[in-house]
Amino acid sequence: MKYYAYKCDGNIAVDDTILVKDIPATAGSKILDGFKPLFSAEAVVRLENKGYKIAGKTNVGEFGLDLVGEFSHYGENDEELKGAAAELVKSGEVKAALGVDMNGSTRRAAAISGVDFLKPTYGTVSRYGVISCAASGEQLGVYADRAEGIKEIMDVIAGHDDKDGTSLRNDKYDYTLSGVKGKKVCLVKELFEKADATVQENINKAIDALKVNGAVVEEVSLDIFDTANVAWQILMTAETCNNVSRYDGVKFGYRASEYKNIDELYVNSRTEGFNFLTKAVILYGSDVLSKNRYKDCYDKSLKVRRVIADKFADIMKNYDAILTPACSKYSYKAYDIKEAFGKVFEESVFTAIANLIGTPALVTSGVQLLGKHFDESTLLGLGAVIERKGE
Amino acid sequence: MNYEVVIGLETHVELDTKSKIFCSCGGHSAANEPNDCVCPACSGMPGMLPVMNKKVVELAVTAGLMLNCEISRYTTFDKKNYFYPDLPCAYQITQLNHPICTNGCVTVKTTQGSRDIRIKQIHMEEDAGKLVHSGKVSYVDFNRTSVPLIEIVTQPDFRSAEEVITYLTKLKSMFRSGGISECEEGAMRCDVNISVRPEGSEEFGVRTEIKNMSSFESIAKAIKYESQRHIDAIEFETEELVQETRRYDDLTGKTSAMRNKETEADYRYFPDANLMPIIIDDEWLEEIKANKPAEVDEKAEDYRLAGISEEEIEMLISNNKIAKLLDDIVAKGCNAKEGAAWILTDCAGILRKMGKTLNDLTITADDLFAITNMVEKGDVNRSAGRKILIAVIEDGADPIAFCKENGLDKKFDESAIAAVIDQAIASNPQAVEDFKSGKTKALQALFGFCMKQLKGAGDPAVIKTMLEEKLK
Known part of the structure; x- marks a missing residue:
């Protein structure tokens, strides 16, 4: 497979959905061919200011919409699908990587490669310099091989940024790995059952590790994940459809060579520039925003978002974290892009809720921990124990 | 049969802020060349996020207060989707669901009497850029992109072109005095919704909308042309009226169809997740209220009562700085009518000789009052007062010292x-x-x-x- 869209010399990989000044940024799409950003993402600037060096831009699936990064205009896939940034972290070639968590691709990639990925609480890391798709729930996050590595990077990149209107006011957050003894974790029965045997086995190992270290693990039945996923797919496709509208062949990026008027310039550039999955998302998103569907689709999803947030908060009155799979299996085979929309939708049942309600999620050792807003500390503490199960 | 014309207005006004609505670029008035005032944000580059300009909120609220609106304590932005090369993001950030001001009212006085015009809402939004056409090629200029606008939407309460023009003139002088907008050429643009019905009828006729006019003269002509077209269509069945958007052509003096209801775009409005809801709390609202200049009407009435001429009132309410100077010296005890003459005749005359205008007036209220007070008390005569004024304006002299040094302050028995x-x-x-x-x-x-x-x-x-x- 092809890891880099652009290689330099450094220790931090940056997904191609995040801008680094003067280095081409395409978000894996032909539509942004040749686009060079005039500035770096805030997270990149903060890392560089602390002496970290950018190792290069890692290939991502077009706008991060696919399973793990398989549909990049610039990438190449093996039969077994893997995420570029996750694999580079796993190999030790880079210390950590930055990725944009929007529809689960970063978390799935981390689970498959067996590295950590933290999707932080919404608003804690600046989205300035993220090639935005679904602004209401996407979040810049970190890949590292261990929870300690995540903490190290989060300590640098998190905190208020004036350039992002959704950035929260706090300048500092606590990512200290919490203790595990006495923590209460619940396993979600419905999600556990959706996973295959290898994933289930990993979940059981994680439970053992937590129990050995003094945590309490209980199984619960929770029916909010399917609803959360549908709501998030509606919001995500609508917002993505809107945000990629700016790629129209007029200002930068790819422009079709053949057109007779402005309408043809738009249609031809976008027809040639976007892949099938992005087009499916655009169509789906336009539909849920159309006048006759808005109330039943988009508007209802906004209400569902509030209801789910309330229900989630209720559960978290009794538990410190929720344990779930991050994906249904660890082996995705190459497949036809026409099946992508359905496949991603199915797999996002594990990941969507954190995007929908802005809570943090940590993938570690192939499993996922969901936590309360701003409680990354607990997730990292639990994650560190799960990682060390065999040691 | 007699017909009644029914008109509603949507008026876009460019706000006088130092920077654009969501980025720190200067307004397009600061631009010399196309695309002078453009940054990655207002040219739609990926990775940039809109950050709200607080001043825009304050000016919109001030406009709402002047038009007797209810001020929303919770206000949000929505995205309006359409493709056009002058719109770099392919969406415009505007307000649909929670506009900043609602339910206002303004009275217009015309030769036909006075009428209350209800304001449905005022919302904030960003302007689009401009296309420059040259032969077969078109160029985009993003200088105007993201310049802040407010849109004032009225109920269909106007009954004549005269009322419309009176209303617009009033908005213009209000916004000038409120520091909201200088309303220069093209900075105030109107969409006119118009229908016609038999006098006494309660039902509205078929409505057409004439888009994007900025000259008052054109607006008045367009209303006259369009209402006559409606009347002819009803009276003589010259054509079938349909709900549609039209444009007015200054050269022909006629309106023509742009698009009808069936082909109208679905703008797929939805909330902008990049901009957090704006909460206007009591403290902020009080601060905005405190900085708001007096109501124009109220103020004009005060001036009128003080015996100031209509012509002078017009000059005062369209220039907030000058009005404030007058208010300040009146507060110190100067007679308002005399004060107005000192500023609008004497100061203006002195400045004119220097090749300047009243906008260049820098005299302080203290200095001006020192002069008017000496004259009023009879310490110096008026022509001596004028001499002192010249010295103050031209050379920045101290009025009392100048008076003494030049022997102007002698009590002459x-x-x-x-x-x-x-x-x-x-x-x-x-x-x-x-x-x-x-x-x-x-x-x-x-x-x-x-x-x-x-x-x-x-x-x-x-x-x-x-x-x-x-x-x-």
């Missing part, structure tokens, strides 16, 4: 004047003789002599009377 008159008569025997033989003009020479000796001090009327008495 009649004996002092009488002594100068005696001197004048003694030194100008020829003039005295001429006067006595009937050449009344000769008095002027004697009067001039006295004034010169008195260095402009003393009341000219008194001097003249005394001089005449003496020569009798």
Whole structure:
């Protein structure tokens, strides 16, 4: 497979959905061919200011919409699908990587490669310099091989940024790995059952590790994940459809060579520039925003978002974290892009809720921990124990 | 049959802020060349996020207060989707669901009487850029992109073009005095919704919308043309009226169809997740209220009561700086009518000679009041007062010191004047003789002599009377 869209010399990989000044940024799409950003993402600037060096831009699936990064205009896939940034972290070639968590691709990639990925609480890391798709729930996050590595990077990149209107006011957050003894974790029965045997086995190992270290693990039945996923797919496709509208062949990026008027310039550039999955998302998103569907689709999803947030908060009155799979299996085979929309939708049942309600999620050792807003500390503490199960 | 014209207005006004609505670029008025005032944010590059300009909220609220609106304490932004090359993001950030101001009212007075126009809402939004066409090629200029606008939407309460123009004139002077907008050429643009119905009818007729007009003259002509077209269609069945958007052509004086209801775009409005809801709390609202200039109408009425002419009132309410100067000296005790004359006649005249305008006036309220007060109390006469004013404006002199140094502040009793008159008569025997033989003009020479000796001090009327008495 092809890891880099652009290689330099450094220790931090940056997904191609995040801008680094003067280095081409395409978000894996032909539509942004040749686009060079005039500035770096805030997270990149903060890392560089602390002496970290950018190792290069890692290939991502077009706008991060696919399973793990398989549909990049610039990438190449093996039969077994893997995420570029996750694999580079796993190999030790880079210390950590930055990725944009929007529809689960970063978390799935981390689970498959067996590295950590933290999707932080919404608003804690600046989205300035993220090639935005679904602004209401996407979040810049970190890949590292261990929870300690995540903490190290989060300590640098998190905190208020004036350039992002959704950035929260706090300048500092606590990512200290919490203790595990006495923590209460619940396993979600419905999600556990959706996973295959290898994933289930990993979940059981994680439970053992937590129990050995003094945590309490209980199984619960929770029916909010399917609803959360549908709501998030509606919001995500609508917002993505809107945000990629700016790629129209007029200002930068790819422009079709053949057109007779402005309408043809738009249609031809976008027809040639976007892949099938992005087009499916655009169509789906336009539909849920159309006048006759808005109330039943988009508007209802906004209400569902509030209801789910309330229900989630209720559960978290009794538990410190929720344990779930991050994906249904660890082996995705190459497949036809026409099946992508359905496949991603199915797999996002594990990941969507954190995007929908802005809570943090940590993938570690192939499993996922969901936590309360701003409680990354607990997730990292639990994650560190799960990682060390065999040691 | 008699018909009634029913009109509603949507008025876009460009706000006078230093920077654009969501980025720190200067407004397009600061631009010399196309795409001078453009950054990655307002040209739609990926990775940039909109950050709200607080001043825009404050000016929109001020406009709402002036139009007696309810101010929303919770206000949000929505995205309006459409493709056009002058719209870099392919969406416009505007307000649909929670506009900043609602339910206002403004009274317009015309020759037909006075009418209350209800304001449905005021919302904030960003402007689009411009296309420049040159032969077969078109260019985009993003200088105007993201310049802040407010859109004021009325209910269909107008019944004539005169009412519309009166309303617009009133908005213009309100917004100027409120520091909201200078409403320069093209900075105020109107969409006119118009329908016609038989007089006495409660139902509305078929409505058409005439888009994007900025000259008042065009608006008035377009309303007249369009309402007559509707009446003809109803009365003589010349055509079938359909709900549609039209444009007005200044050259032909006619309107023509742009698009009808069926082909109208679905803008797929939805909330903008990049901009957090804006909460206007009591403290902020009070701060905005405190900074808001007095209501124009109320203010005009005060001026009128003080005996200031309509022409002067017009000048005052369209220039907030000058109005404030007058208000300040009046607060110190100056007579309002006299104060207005000092500013609008004397100061303006002095500045004109210097090749400047009232906008360049820098005199402080304290200095101006010092002069008007000396004149009002009779310490110096008016022409001496004007001399002091010239020194203050031209050279930045201190009014009281200048007055003393130049001997203008002497209290002139009649004996002092009488002594100068005696001197004048003694030194100008020829003039005295001429006067006595009937050449009344000769008095002027004697009067001039006295004034010169008195260095402009003393009341000219008194001097003249005394001089005449003496020569009798």
